[in-house]
Amino acid sequence: MLLEFKTKNYRSFKDTTTFSMQPAPKQTGLDYSVQTEQIVQKEGKLKEIKGLCSAVIYGPNAAGKTNLIGAMDTMRAIVLRGNIQNASEHSSPNEAAYSLELIPNNLGEKACTEFAIRFTESNLLIEYTLKLDLGNFLEVDYPRRIVEECLSVNDKLIFSRGKTLEVFLLAPIKQYVNKSIKRKTAKTMDIARSSLSDTELFLNNGFKTIFAKDLVALILKWFDEKFMVIYRADAIKVMRKFANPKENTVYIERTLTDAAKAFGVRSNALGYRQAADSDDVSLCSIFEDKKIAIQADAYESYGTIRFINEFPLVINAILNGGTLVMDEFDASIHPMALMNIINIFHNDEINIHHAQLIFNTHNPIFLDASLFRRDEIKFVERDEKTNQSVQYSLSDFRTADGIRKGEDYMSNYFVNRYGAITDVDFAPMLEEIVSANSEVNSHD
Incomplete structure (x- = not known):
């Protein structure tokens, strides 16, 4: 503290x-x-x-x-x-x-x-x-x-x-x-x-x-x-480590998805994709019924992206007793x-x-x-x-x-x-x- x-x-x-x-x-x-x-x-x-x-x-x-x-x-x-x-x-x-x-x-x-x-x-x-x-x-x-x-x-x-x-x-x-x-x-x-x-x-x-x-x-x-x-805060970039980083797979985070839905996100879910030939991680909006995922910043509002990037920090602070200064x-x-x-x-x-x-x-x-x-x-x-x-x-x-x-x-x-x-x-x-x-x- x-x-x-x-x-x-x-x-x-x-x-x-x-x-x-x-x-x-x-x-x-x-x-x-x-x-x-x-x-x-x-x-x-x-x-x-x-x-x-x-x-x-x-x-x-x-x-x-x-x-x-x-x-x-x-x-x-x-x-x-x-x-x-x-x-x-x-x-x-x-x-x-x-x-x-x-x-x-x-x-x-x-x-x-x-x-x-x-x-x-x-x-x-x-x-x-x-x-x-x-x-x-x-x-x-x-x-x-x-x-x-x-x-x-x-x-x-x-x-x-x-x-x-x-x-x-x-x-x-x-x-x-x-x-x-x-x-x-x-x-x-x-x-x-x-x-x-x-x-x-x-x-x-x-x-x-x-x-x-x-x-x-x-x-x-x-x-x-x-x-x-x-x-x-506008420079926050989402970073995630995956078990299989070389697979071009989308990993859905349910906690963040639920929070984003409460916030008003329009897609079915949110996830992170890491391409096989890159270390870059991208946030995706996922439409499960259509089985497609697109870059979140191409679909969601700027405020939504800001919230999605910030909310994991709030969770981290609450779970670990951290001091979040933003x-x-x-x-x-x-x-x-x-x-x-x-x-x-x-x-x-x-x-x-x-x-x-x-x-x-x-x-x-x-x-x-x-x-x-x-x-x-x-x-x-x-x-x-x-x-x-x-x-x-x-x-x-x-x-x-x-x-x-x-x-x-x-x-x-x-x-x-x-x-x-x-x-x-x-x-x-x-x-x-x-x-x-x-x-x-x-x-x-």
């Missing part, structure tokens, strides 16, 4: 930005949005950790909403590959995750980029932070280095990498410590320090090899399988279908593994006090003078500012009570264009 994500000097976010999924103090109501997990502490004592099951992010175009999700995607990519070098293979449309020279928010003033994340997994509270010297914006050949790297488990510092490397308390993770390590010694620390590289994460390399392979595996598995960050999750999908998906994450009887849904949107329908708590409603806006983005929650406003139970959040948003909205008026520009065009025509 994601509790908090921080970033600094990432694209439009120059200053430290904290995205919290923990309930704000003194916020009450909609208790189904608050999930509780237990952390095993010393002598088997349990500590309760609370997290929100959902969050919605609002803001005008170009405010930085997608950059916030991109920062999460970038940290995920760096952790999974274990270094801060550019990646040769791109599995996401987020170029900053692979070409790190696109990250820094500076041209001449050098500053470090920072990431920090707190989450729970397997009764552990894990916090991992990175401070990176990536040079200036677009400085491709800059000698990058990891300035700081820290790992804490259950609020106990496990290792800290700065001017020097220190490994501290291994007791909180004793069940994950490599069997060859009975205790920390000067020799093991010498080996760990000598293995450090300026561009490689100590987590994935020395710490994993020397101290705690199983703990690192647990952390990397969370990043890989449970931290599902979709940088651009850019424009609601684009081209009917609000009633989206409301139903949100209600699934709010349903304690279905969401038994504490899955989370985080998405950005322009649709004001979700600004509803009966649907989201104030601490679940986030805003991103960009300062017109500095061009820097800031992120905050509706719960950050004081009650004295008129943010009370029963308030009409949607109306307040459109009268600019909360910020994160921009007046748009194209009329003067079009009037000028029309006038200029009329003058040209009058001279002809």
Whole structure:
């Protein structure tokens, strides 16, 4: 369960930005949005950790909403590959995750980029932070280095990498410590320090090899399988692995077919086809009575295709307790279908593994006090003078500012009570264009 994500000097976010999924103090109501997990502490004592099951992010175009999700995607990519070098293979449309020279928010003033994340997994509270010297914006050949790297488990510092490397308390993770390590010694620390590289994460390399392979595996598995960050929802491509990939056969998925029929799909079923001479997988609309299958995008609507690509991610999150973070999750999908998906994450009887849904949107329908708590409603806006983005929650406003139970959040948003909205008026520009065009025509 994601509790908090921080970033600094990432694209439009120059200053430290904290995205919290923990309930704000003194916020009450909609208790189904608050999930509780237990952390095993010393002598088997349990500590309760609370997290929100959902969050919605609002803001005008170009405010930085997608950059916030991109920062999460970038940290995920760096952790999974274990270094801060550019990646040769791109599995996401987020170029900053692979070409790190696109990250820094500076041209001449050098500053470090920072990431920090707190989450729970397997009764552990894990916090991992990175401070990176990536040079200036677009400085491709800059000698990058990891300035700081820290790992804490259950609020106990496990290792800290700065001017020097220190490994501290291994007791909180004793069940994950490599069997060859009975205790920390000067020799093991010498080996760990000598293995450090300026561009490689100590987590994935020395710490994993020397101290705690199983703990690192647990952390990397969370990043890989449970931290599902979709940088651009329109770029989702359906991927499936089949038992017999060389056969030109259509495989029908009944769960997805049933969901698609509820959504309004017009064919009899949905399936996936992989040609014998290709690794590409295509989604098909299947008409069983006519025994034919055609490419789904040639028959189904764009909104239907979007839903079909997104719904398996929802299922995955619910079944595995994952955190699904998606850019424009609601684009081209009917609000009633989206409301139903949100209600699934709010349903304690279905969401038994504490899955989370985080998405950005322009649709004001979700600004509803009966649907989201104030601490679940986030805003991103960009300062017109500095061009820097800031992120905050509706719960950050004081009650004295008129943010009370029963308030009409949607109306307040459109009268600019909360910020994160921009007046748009194209009329003067079009009037000028029309006038200029009329003058040209009058001279002809």
